[in-house]
Amino acid sequence: MSDxxxxxxxxxxxxxxxxxxxLAEILDSPREKREVLFGVYRYxxxxxxxxxxxxxxxxxxxxLGDEMFNEMGHAYVKARPSAHPNLRWFSQGLPQFLKSxxxxxxxxxxxxLAALEKALNDAFxxxxxxxxxxxxxxxxxxxxxxxxxxxxxxxxxxxxxATNAAAIWLALKNDETPPDATGLQQPAHLMIWRHDVxxxxxxxxxxxxxxxxxxxxxxxxxVLCEMLATYDDPDSAAGRGAGYLHGWxxxxxxxxxxxxx
Amino acid sequence: xxxxxxxxxxxxxxxxxxxxxxxxxxFLGFGxxxxxxxxEEILGGNPPIDWFEVIxxxxxxxxxxxxxxxxxxxxxxxxxxHGVSMSIASTAPPNFEYLQALKDLxxxxxxxxxxxxxxxxxxxxxxLHDLLPIPYTREALDHVVSRVQLVQDFLGRAIVxxxxxxxxxxSNSEMTEWEFLSELSRRSxxxxxxxxxxxxxxxxxxxxxxxxxxxxxxxxxxxxFHMAGHSHxxxxxxxxxxxPVCEDVWELYAAALKRFGRVSTMIERDDxxxxxxxxxxxxxxxxxxxxxxxxxxxxxx
Numbered sequence: 001m002s003d004x005x006x007x008x009x010x011x012x013x014x015x016x017x018x019x020x021x022x023l024a025e026i027l028d029s030p031r032e033k034r035e036v037l038f039g040v041y042r043y044x045x046x047x048x049x050x051x052x053x054x055x056x057x058x059x060x061x062x063x064l065g066d067e068m069f070n071e072m073g074h075a076y077v078k079a080r081p082s083a084h085p086n087l088r089w090f091s092q093g094l095p096q097f098l099k100s101x102x103x104x105x106x107x108x109x110x111x112x113l114a115a116l117e118k119a120l121n122d123a124f125x126x127x128x129x130x131x132x133x134x135x136x137x138x139x140x141x142x143x144x145x146x147x148x149x150x151x152x153x154x155x156x157x158x159x160x161x162a163t164n165a166a167a168i169w170l171a172l173k174n175d176e177t178p179p180d181a182t183g184l185q186q187p188a189h190l191m192i193w194r195h196d197v198x199x200x201x202x203x204x205x206x207x208x209x210x211x212x213x214x215x216x217x218x219x220x221x222x223v224l225c226e227m228l229a230t231y232d233d234p235d236s237a238a239g240r241g242a243g244y245l246h247g248w249x250x251x252x253x254x255x256x257x258x259x260x261x
Numbered sequence: 262x263x264x265x266x267x268x269x270x271x272x273x274x275x276x277x278x279x280x281x282x283x284x285x286x287x288f289l290g291f292g293x294x295x296x297x298x299x300x301e302e303i304l305g306g307n308p309p310i311d312w313f314e315v316i317x318x319x320x321x322x323x324x325x326x327x328x329x330x331x332x333x334x335x336x337x338x339x340x341x342x343h344g345v346s347m348s349i350a351s352t353a354p355p356n357f358e359y360l361q362a363l364k365d366l367x368x369x370x371x372x373x374x375x376x377x378x379x380x381x382x383x384x385x386x387x388x389l390h391d392l393l394p395i396p397y398t399r400e401a402l403d404h405v406v407s408r409v410q411l412v413q414d415f416l417g418r419a420i421v422x423x424x425x426x427x428x429x430x431x432s433n434s435e436m437t438e439w440e441f442l443s444e445l446s447r448r449s450x451x452x453x454x455x456x457x458x459x460x461x462x463x464x465x466x467x468x469x470x471x472x473x474x475x476x477x478x479x480x481x482x483x484x485x486f487h488m489a490g491h492s493h494x495x496x497x498x499x500x501x502x503x504x505p506v507c508e509d510v511w512e513l514y515a516a517a518l519k520r521f522g523r524v525s526t527m528i529e530r531d532d533x534x535x536x537x538x539x540x541x542x543x544x545x546x547x548x549x550x551x552x553x554x555x556x557x558x559x560x561x562x
Contacts, residue, residue: 004400005352007431008384008393015389025396026429030468032496037466040428040499045389052390082388085359086318086348090390127323154323258399 014038015045016081023238049077049090056091057117059172060110061066066167072104092118102113113167116201119159119192123199126155134259137249146222149260150215150245155194156253158213159201160187166203207231208244220260221245262510275431277562284483285375289339289550292527295471299537300330308541312373317344320370321362331411340372341485341525346388347377349412349422350395350405353384360415367416376421376454376482379442381404396431402448409449421484422446423454426462426491426500438463439477443458446482454477455521456487456529457514458506459501462498471513475520486526488514488547503532506543511550518554526551 001009010022026034050073058071061069076097082090094139095115104111131153140148164182171178189209192201204212210231211224218225221241229237248254288313295303302308313334320331327366337349346359367375380392395401413419424442436444446453456477464471490504506514506528518524528543 002352002400002404003433004396004398004404005384007396008352008381012387012389014382014389016387025432027432029430029466029497034429037428039496040497041391041393044391048390082390083381083386085348085356085388086321086392088318088322125322125327128325155325158404171537191518194325197329245494261359 003109006253015041015126041259046074046077049082049087051076052087053091056121058118059169060113061167062172063113063178064110072098075101091121094118107181108183109163109165109168111167112163113159115159115161116165116169116190116192119157120191120201122157123155123192124197126194129154131252132249132254132257134246134249140257140259144219144259146225147259148221149218149258150221150248150254151256151258152212152216153193153255154255155199157192159190159192159208160209161190162187164188166190166201191253193251195252199201200242207240211241211244214246218260265379278406278448279450279453280448281410281413283450284482286408286421286525288523289341289373289525291357291544291551292341292525293540293544294343294529294531295331295334295340296530296534297327297330297535299540302537304330308518308537310541310544312339312525312527314341314343314529315370317363317366318346319373321366335370340370341366341527342370342372342375343415344375344377345392346382346390347412347420348382348388349377350379350401350403351381351384353386355408355411357415360372360412364416367418374421374452375416375418378423378425379445380425392425394425394427394429394431397434397436399435399440402436402441402444405445406448409445409451412519413449413451419450419452421452423456423487424459424463424528425456426459426498428466428468428497428499430467437474437477439474443477443479443482446479452484454481454485455488455517455524456488456489457517458489458491458510458529459500461510461513462491462500464511471479471537472516475513475516478521480521482511483521483524486514486517486521486524486547487529488526488543489529489531497538501532502530505539511546514547515554516548518551519558522558523551523555530537 007025014259023034023038026038028034029037050070051071064072074095079097080093082218085177095118095256096112098114157163164179164184166188168178189204189206190201191204207228213226214227225238225241228241281311292312292314293310295313295315309441315331320327322328345365378392382391383389442453460471460474488506489502490506492499494500526547528540530540
């Protein structure tokens with residue numbers, strides 16, 4: 001290892017781990033001791049990353065308050081140092097961290113709230129994609145419909161949550177007092193996507209969520225309707241399927257519809 | 262026979278200094294750092310700004326509003342790309358995925374130039390998201406020269422490097438920062454972004470005269486000035502970019518104009534972002550001051 005490489009490794013350890021070895025190679029300034037000057041880098045490291053987390057998770061910050069968010073943020077910084085050159089991706093692991101690390105894992109609403117904010121952030125700057133219009137559907141002959149396959153818009157994603165984090169998100173967004181955190185009897189099925197430039201989400205029924213998940217796995221419309229028939233009244237399954245499809249298209253959730261083989 | 266003597270001539274040449282011969286970028290006028298808080302006002306009003314500098318990483322994204330806005334800005338104004346994560350002085354292997362994303366963005370933006378900082382941001386697979394200082398040694402200079410050459414070859418253009426604000430100095434430095442920058446520019450052919458505020462901050466922190474730094478930089482290598490604010494802590498100054506430009510830095514700007522002449526200048530504000538009008542006043546002041554100083558200089562001649 002070159003002397004330059006050794007020095008950089010020590011400098012980094014000094015910031016990340018509090019190791020003072022590098023101070024032996026740093027000078028006092030005319031007005032200040034080296035420990036204080038090196039401390040500028042130590043302080044900036046944690047505070048910059050926690051600030052990035054605050055920007056990405058405004059409502060989680062609002063929910064936890066400054067002190068708890070900072071404590072949580074510094075724990076995340078310690079547990080998961082950044083490996084990506086773009087700060088945009090630093091908070092990506094936060095939902096998983098909150099789900100698995102004590103004491104946050106005792107409050108599953110935190111992980112759910114972070115996951116919802118992450119999904120909205122991801123929708124905001126997701127890749128562009130063509131949006132299927134209702135008029136595009138007129139080109140398919142009625143007998144082709146059972147073979148139709150669907151391609152989701154790049155900004156569309158699904159999230160299942162086990163708490164009332166969506167209600168808490170809405171209350172915080174509207175400057176209202178959030179409800180007490182509770183677990184749900186059945187998971188809530190959320191759809192997140194971008195409409196023009198605005199990220200949005202809505203809750204799906206279990207049936208619609210199943211249809212979306214299977215549609216995006218490449219299952220054709222005819223089979224989707226057969227699957228819907230097992231969820232509720234079989235006679236109205238095709239109508240329900242067509243209704244969900246209509247909703248997806250008007251919301252801009254599909255980027256392509258094609259007749260699959 | 263040693264390994265070096267077995268190298269074909271072309272390989273040996275590849276290891277030598279290969280300064281880029283790219284033409285010096287032309288003068289753009291007086292600009293501002295593009296920040297999302299001002300998107301609407303800029304697109305709605307076409308404010309009198311000659312050019313914008315954009316933070317490259319803010320647009321190294323798959324899509325959405327940031328890139329759509331950037332496209333519209335590029336239709337109306339000259340744009341320069343300024344990055345914070347090239348980590349040109351890192352001893353870790355270069356991040357080619359990052360460089361490819363930078364190159365892809367440049368293809369979209371067609372920037373007048375691409376700049377970053379003389380610094381490193383991490384080693385061993387970690388990124389500290391800070392502009393970390395280096396020792397000014399011959400070993401570090403050789404390393405950075407070779408990295409700049411590699412990046413310039415990869416991007417297919419000369420890059421522009423900025424002096425950063427530093428809070429510490431290394432005991433093993435063998436030259437000054439301005440000597441290091443001058444040699445780096447001469448040997449690699451990279452251009453220099455002279456951050457007036459950073460010179461002021463580093464000079465205060467390390468106890469030297471900012472004019473010594475200024476006079477040590479070759480005038481023909483500087484293609485851009487940065488002007489920014491900082492936070493004074495009494496015994497040291499932190500480069501926070503969250504205040505207006507202070508009077509001492511305006512004074513140093515006048516000295517920089519006298520030495521470097523007409524140079525593309527911009528106001529760089531990254532935190533506590535004020536209304537656009539407030540920043541436009543600072544942009545107007547860079548323009549007025551340049552007019553006065555350069556006019557006085559031409560009269561004196």
